[in-house]
Amino acid sequence: MSTAIAVFHGAFGRAALYRLNRPLAPHAHREGHLIFLVRGAAGSVAVDGVRHVVHPGQSIAISPWQPHDFQPGDFGEGALFLTLYIKPRWFEELSRAMNQAMRFGAPTLKLDAEMRGRVERIAEILASGHQSTALAEVTGLTRAAFDRTWMPRFGGIAAGLGPAPSVRDFRIRNALALMNERVADVCALDRIARDAGMSRPHFYKLFRQNLGVTPNMYLNTLRLERSIDRLVWSSDAVTSIGLDLGFASQASFTRFFSNNVGIAPTDFRRCSMVSAAA
Template sequence: MHQETPIWIVTGDFGRATVNVTDRALVEHAHQQFNMLFMLGGAETVFRSGCDDLPLDCSSVLLFNPWVPHLKHANSGERTMILSLVIEQDWIDRVLEAQGFRTGLRFPHRREGLTPLVQRAAQRLAGTISKGVLDNGEDPERPLVELIDAVVEAYIAPEAATVAANGPPIDFRIRKALLYIHDHAFENPRIDEIARIVGLSRSHFFEQFRRCVGASPRHYIDHIRMRAAMHWLSTSERTLVEVADELGFGAHSNFTRFFAQHMAVSPSEYRRQTSAVA
């Protein structure tokens, strides 16, 4: 039985900032946004991306570009306090422009050493979130901007930065699949069925989808469902049963398990602890 997870969540145009204390595993998933992870205290924990284990400790930061799949291993003992930022690409581009960088840059490495400036900015942001004061004051986004500024300066140096590639042209069958997924994501469509509709074998569809989009079809569908779930939980009065039903879960318990496997917290706790920055 898991202990109740202390968690503080702030959402806004920038995306989502979360401080939580957890020992839970997270299933492999991918974000359309940037995901930045900072350890604030407790035990070292380990994430995994591809074939690489990525320890998150007091001397490191994890930086995942959009659509890079990653998971978290369960802790073997003590829990970890983590600051997680899920930041929209256009918001990052505005920060880059303000610093004189070209837009569309990407982190060159998934794990970097934690600099003193980034560490102080992360602790300052985490403190304002956990005290519930990020949405007060004249400039509610200032602690977040200061951290992103420090991250960009430390880890996206012009000489080391990579530019987001436009990628290969999207196959018309994958374009058709994307339209179908967006129309039917809340029905949790089967990958085999999508492949059949667009006229590809399952293996060829999976390969083409990852090549064109950057994420697997399952990660893409799960991202859409999770994004809708978090939006409804934080902005509507829908009950958990209504949200679960709307997203195509056969039972409320299935939705709760799915949500916790992605967020390390139950949907009801997420709703209680989420506040928005205007």
């Protein structure tokens, strides 16, 4: 069973130190996502259907809403991974500050000795529970990684690129609002397609054209985000959180959470630390 060593929540998003020995189902995040191998066997991540290896010299960079999965290289004890989830607002500010698009320039980045040192220091900080020193290190690593993904293509500068295009179709914008309101409705998508004035096949096709992910994946992302918020910021029982989000039992909620995060919700809550500045 995969386990969490520590999960640190801050203004940037969250940094997690996981020991992973089980696959993660295809999913997407609203956040930008960086994956570093700290120690152990190399794993692999399929980003938009193309598989890349994460090893000590190479990290994986996943842009907001890019579908991806994870396959461990060690199904026994598991390998130790540092994963960073970068909030949309922080990600957008970083993109503008560097005059780059609101996405990573490439799905992989090479790690030099300085960046490897940052990865090791952050892992040590999270494992020790000294969260007060984590924010500066995480911010520095994120900025360096973001800039480096653009280097192979633009020499580190991606002038003139703007944010990813917004959703233009009013029916999909309406559907997104309805999905946010009905996140706990297990039959939400059929009703949302009808209420947005589309047939189910047309809704699925148009949704993917506008957002790059399926309605199911988007709805699962909403459920995952809400569950994480309540696990971190409330004392609500795990069973209550799952039931409120439309899961039939704690077991089904735990299975969903584990398939998308890699660890059980109770483990995630136990290891979470919150920055005073968050």
